[in-house]
Amino acid sequence: MIRLFKYTCIDLFAGAGGLSEGLKQAGFTILAANDFDEAAALTYKYNHPETKFIDGPIQEVSSEYLLYLTGLQRGELFCLAGGPPCQAFSVYNHQRGMHDERSGLFREYIRLVEGLMPQWIVMENVTGMTSVEDGLAIKEITESLKALGYDVQHRVLKAEEYGVPQERRRIFFIGNRLGIPVEFPEPTHDGVTRPFVNVEQAIMDLPELGVNDGSEVAEYTNPPFSEYQKEMRQNSSLLYNHTSPNLGEINIKRLAYIKQGGSWRDIPVELLPAGMKRARRSDHTKRYGRLALNGLSCTILTKCDPHWGSYFHPTQDRVISVREAARFQSFPDRFRFLGSRVEQYKQVGNAVPPLLARAVGRQIIKTTESTQRVLEESLC
Missing domain, CATH: 3.90.120.10 (DNA Methylase, subunit A, domain 2)
Incomplete structure (x- = not known):
């Protein structure tokens, strides 16, 4: 049986806290977060005072320290979330590519996945990641997480289909090591039967x-x-x-x-x-x-x-x-x-639009709880 913990989460590359805000609205408890941008850190701390914030570059953050800070054991964290800096993949960056040192920061995320072994992972980035060097970063992310025992899927989500009044496309990686389905949230707005928010x-x-x-x-x-x-x-x-x-x-x-x-x-x-x-x-x-x-x-x-x-x-x-x-x-x-x-x-x-993050978080909780109910009923 899946051992469930409270919906605990750590947010890496947290910025001002849009992803944290949405996951909190979904029912997650954000135990810790990290970012190196001083102004964004001030904003995060102001709006998420209950979260333990680690200032500084991700390279200096260890999984051991995160476990110490949160009081968890390896494997107990419910979700590790994060959006590694996207400038290296952005279409607005005409020199974008894997040669940009920022393009490799997703490896820091994977390093901490290995150290923490969360039950779920959520990673967000710009859609330009799909075209840079034929999607090399996507392949590396997927294969690295698969080697750690995770079933990972990725999909481009349209923010306006989840109630965000903005044309915005972002790629989301969602995965778990629990052997349960990876499901993406169904859109709530289609622009026809339920109009977009204008x-x-x-x-x-x-x-x-x-x-x-x-x-x-x-x-x-x-x-x-x-x-x-x-x-x-x-x-x-x-x-x-x-x-x-x-x-x-x-x-x-x-x-x-x-x-x-x-x-x-x-x-x-x-x-x-x-x-x-x-x-x-x-x-x-x-x-x-x-x-x-x-x-x-x-x-x-x-x-x-x-x-x-x-x-x-x-x-x-x-x-x-x-x-x-x-x-x-x-x-x-x-x-x-x-x-x-x-x-x-x-x-x-x-930032990640909070309503989009909320939809992702709610789907993860829904999938986890429905799978848990099926397992419990099978044991009755």
């Missing part, structure tokens, strides 16, 4: 801002009008991080021409950046884009820079605020980001 439903209850405006701590000025807004506001009496960045005069001029759902194509040629004046109409699809109220947010990156995507507010002449970016990532409003505004945007963009 931009209007995600952010339009938030106070209006100007350029370089807002406050780190503020009050709501409007009631929520969508179920998503109500969910995001749960357990939050104040509004955090609703601040927008500055815009140069040239971008303010450009923005005046961009219609809702529009992009750089709406901007007069003389106002375009020099490198885009000769661009084909099919190129740079979402650059200098203004979000559409009835559409999804584009992928939230570590910089909500309009030069790289649709980050202009749908009805206000500014870039989306940190809180709006966090809403598009499905962070609840009670989740406060610390550090400078630049660091806050980076933390939001690097």
Whole structure:
């Protein structure tokens, strides 16, 4: 019979804590976490005060210390989660590849799997991992974990299919060494019978801002009008991080021409950046884009820079605020980001959307409990 422990978890490469937040919502207890980014660590500790956080590079974290810190024995941890840095695999990195030293950090995760022998593993990364050197990293991850006794499956999940108001694709590795099925969560939204959560439903209850405006701590000025807004506001009496960045005069001029759902194509040629004046109409699809109220947010990156995507507010002449970016990532409003505004945007963009992580966590618990019931009934 499977020996069940409380749904304990350790989160590696935890960043600000999006994966931890979602797994907590699913019913996991995050015992310990690690990251080397100082600003992200501050945010993590603030929002997950019950979790023992280890500052510093993953290379200096041993499985022995994690076991000591959590009070567990090898093999007792329910789940080891983590998202090794993805920059080496990102399509936005034109020098990406296995030669990038960051591309090998998944091996640190595997090293700790071997030392801890958790019952389940969850690893997340960008979909670019599938194309770099013909998916070499995916093959190494799968084979290494298989050699340790794990049945591991991977799949690209679409965040919008799990209630996240954003176009976002991420590859998830899920596995266990318990001999039970590895199942991925079924989508909850299909865009037809259950529409995706759109931009209007995600952010339009938030106070209006100007350029370089807002406050780190503020009050709501409007009631929520969508179920998503109500969910995001749960357990939050104040509004955090609703601040927008500055815009140069040239971008303010450009923005005046961009219609809702529009992009750089709406901007007069003389106002375009020099490198885009000769661009084909099919190129740079979402650059200098203004979000559409009835559409999804584009992928939230570590910089909500309009030069790289649709980050202009749908009805206000500014870039989306940190809180709006966090809403598009499905962070609840009670989740406060610390550090400078630049660091806050980076933390939001690097995170796993909590609602996507919650769906994964719930499926793991569901699979484990249903298998346990079948085993118990067979012994009766």
